Amino acid sequence: MAVVSKGLEGVVAAETELGEVKGQEGILYYCGYDINELAGHVSYEEVVYLLFHNRLPNRYELDKLTTALRAERELPQGVIDFLTRAPKDAKPIDIMRTAVSMLGCYNVSRHDLAMSENMATAIRLVSQVGVIAAYFHRARQGLDLPPVRKDLSEAAHFLYLITGEVPSKEAEATLDVAYVLHAEHGFNASTFTARVVASTLSDMYSAISAAIGALKGPLHGGANEGVIHMLEEIGSPDKVDAWVEDALAQKKKIMGIGHRVYKVLDPRAPHLKTMAIKLSNELGEAKWIQMSERIATIMRERKGLNANVDFYSATVYYSLGIPTDLFTPIFAISRMSGWTAHVLEQWKDNRLFRPLSEYVGKPYGQKVLPIDER
Numbered sequence: 001m002a003v004v005s006k007g008l009e010g011v012v013a014a015e016t017e018l019g020e021v022k023g024q025e026g027i028l029y030y031c032g033y034d035i036n037e038l039a040g041h042v043s044y045e046e047v048v049y050l051l052f053h054n055r056l057p058n059r060y061e062l063d064k065l066t067t068a069l070r071a072e073r074e075l076p077q078g079v080i081d082f083l084t085r086a087p088k089d090a091k092p093i094d095i096m097r098t099a100v101s102m103l104g105c106y107n108v109s110r111h112d113l114a115m116s117e118n119m120a121t122a123i124r125l126v127s128q129v130g131v132i133a134a135y136f137h138r139a140r141q142g143l144d145l146p147p148v149r150k151d152l153s154e155a156a157h158f159l160y161l162i163t164g165e166v167p168s169k170e171a172e173a174t175l176d177v178a179y180v181l182h183a184e185h186g187f188n189a190s191t192f193t194a195r196v197v198a199s200t201l202s203d204m205y206s207a208i209s210a211a212i213g214a215l216k217g218p219l220h221g222g223a224n225e226g227v228i229h230m231l232e233e234i235g236s237p238d239k240v241d242a243w244v245e246d247a248l249a250q251k252k253k254i255m256g257i258g259h260r261v262y263k264v265l266d267p268r269a270p271h272l273k274t275m276a277i278k279l280s281n282e283l284g285e286a287k288w289i290q291m292s293e294r295i296a297t298i299m300r301e302r303k304g305l306n307a308n309v310d311f312y313s314a315t316v317y318y319s320l321g322i323p324t325d326l327f328t329p330i331f332a333i334s335r336m337s338g339w340t341a342h343v344l345e346q347w348k349d350n351r352l353f354r355p356l357s358e359y360v361g362k363p364y365g366q367k368v369l370p371i372d373e374r
């Protein structure tokens, strides 16, 4: 019998220069930089550069990347038509997955193009994915689609498109830090999905559409939406203990808690928690953070499990006034930089991913009976 690693736990599937998740210590590095060194100190655009070039940019390089990102914001008319005609009750993450796939019909992407051309595709994806989510959000409300602007950062531009107003510096900075924190995380399920697709020498749009599909699941990026649904269902801080007890008795998963790799606190969670506390107090809605804190304490004490990145990001986005079904799309907007960087890395030194499985089905040698005798 072969040794089966269910869920590929503990399996090292390839090398990467991008992210390193130190699960026992609770440390996360992007290209050698501790996440605590990056969060609040560099912009999301600087992180995009870091992931694409394996070093932080100087001012000239950053300006060049920023200009390139802003120049690519306009979507093909066919994609805009799709966003305006799509069912208004569709999930934004499904719309995003479909629209990214459509982008692949307007642009050529191939593994064997020059690195600069594939990087241009990656930049286009990073630039356009936020516009896709925001335009659909406006279209489903029957609102106009304002032309894209070139004078706003990635974070500010997304907030501008969904609200129609240039955000405050504080809102922009909050979302920017959230983008920095979500950009990269090693061989998580969605990134691994992207790399598996890329390893067949398929194109970048196919790899990224598949990654979005993987991120959507509630065990992965979909958990941030699950956190708000849970908090809304609980309703008030005095009901947390009984609700969690009941959920655990029913063997339900508590959203935003636990992690395959981190055995201690996810290092991204304290940054999001600090922002969540500040924003929810400012809003006069401290109950969300009070409920979250109590859930985290119970889960730590009862199960030895800690909050992950999705736990407090939910309250951050909620406090920014962002609708719950845009939370996972926001994760995708940020992770687009990590996904595309991984596709580029995969193509630099490709080998097809093809693990084995242990056959546990019917005995070999089954005979085919004529259909009327089965």
Ligand SMILES: CC(=O)SCCNC(=O)CCNC(=O)[C@H](O)C(C)(C)COP(=O)(O)OP(=O)(O)OC[C@H]1O[C@@H](n2cnc3c(N)ncnc32)[C@H](O)[C@@H]1OP(=O)(O)O
Pocket: 007, 218, 219, 220, 221, 223, 252, 253, 254, 255, 256, 257, 258, 259, 260, 261, 303, 305, 308, 309, 310
């Ligand atoms: C960005 C991200 O993707 S971060 C993760 C986001 N996902 C979530 O927040 C969803 C909730 N969390 C989970 O489902 C899990 O912790 C995962 C999927 C993240 C990690 O899962 P795994 O490492 O595969 O752990 P697994 O699901 O096998 O759980 C191991 C044990 O811990 C328990 N457990 C793990 N997470 C939780 C949780 N959130 N709530 C309750 N119990 C949990 C399981 O019930 C199981 O208990 P058992 O051994 O008594 O059956």
Ligand SMILES: O=C([O-])CC(=O)C(=O)O
Pocket: 184, 185, 187, 188, 189, 220, 260, 261, 308, 309
């Ligand atoms: O690494 C994982 O398994 C999930 C995660 O935290 C992420 O993708 O950010």
